[in-house]
């Protein structure tokens with residue numbers, strides 16, 4: 174038995190990472206980040222690996238965000254560090270040398286949507302739901318969402334989703350270009366494997382360079398990521414952010430004061 178929160182399986186050099194915290198709809202806590210970091214660091218130059226699939230345990234959620242209950246006592250510096258650490262781990266995924274595909278099987282909210290966006294491709298089940306509801310917690314995205322969402326779907330729709338905190342269906346996410354494909358719930362992992370299998374028949378150096386070149390805009394826009402984690406830390410200590418987290422824990426609507 175292991176206490177790992179990510180279950181790792183491997184078949185035919187394709188790894189599947191299943192985030193397994195069903196009691197919190199697979200929310201990202203410190204352990205999840207540690208285990209993601211360990212995996213992507215260990216395999217950074219693995220010549221055998223063909224691809225990686227990231228998914229969430231169960232039918233209900235891919236990942237329902239950062240673990241709101243874990244961070245309620247952080248100060249601004251700790252918040253910034255937490256955000257920067259999440260960004261850095263997601264850069265490991267984004268810059269990985271073989272394709273990383275998010276198999277989105279339910280809610281992909283906040284940090285969950287950000288994790289999916291850090292992957293190279295997103296395959297969703299019909300029941301998937303995407304959103305960046307940080308404004309409900311007095312926050313902004315902290316793991317690159319403010320940068321990647323407009324890159325993927327354009328500024329107008331990104332602005333709308335970030336300001337309203339609204340969720341979109343898999344169909345709408347597909348229409349917006351957030352999702353590459355939608356497939357039946359039972360078929361998401363298989364479809365991800367098929368795609369990785371196809372890509373693995375192509376020239377490995379060309380695949381590695383394609384990923385590197387496409388991810389370069391993210392690399393170059395370091396100012397946006399820095400602004401994001403500094404702002405995240407500052408917002409984390411506002412009264413509104415504390416209220417947002419308390420309201421979530423108490424299952425009530427937040428009452429914001431603009432402080």
Ligand code: DAK
Nearest residue numbers: 196197198200237238239240241244245283284306307418
């Ligand atoms: N963190 C921790 N626990 C979570 C969670 C999360 N993000 N999302 C769900 N859970 C827990 C619920 O608290 C509940 O636990 P129990 O009450 O059973 O103990 C269990 O998972 C099942 O959730 P629900 O009962 O809420 O299930 P429903 O079907 O009614 O609703 C939902 C599903 C996905 C719509 C709902 O759970 C939901 O709105 N979840 C939160 C989505 C969200 O806002 N995610 C965070 C996005 S922002 C912070 C620091 C950092 C962050 C936030 C705050 N502070 C220091 C203030 C970072 C944020 C983000 O990623």
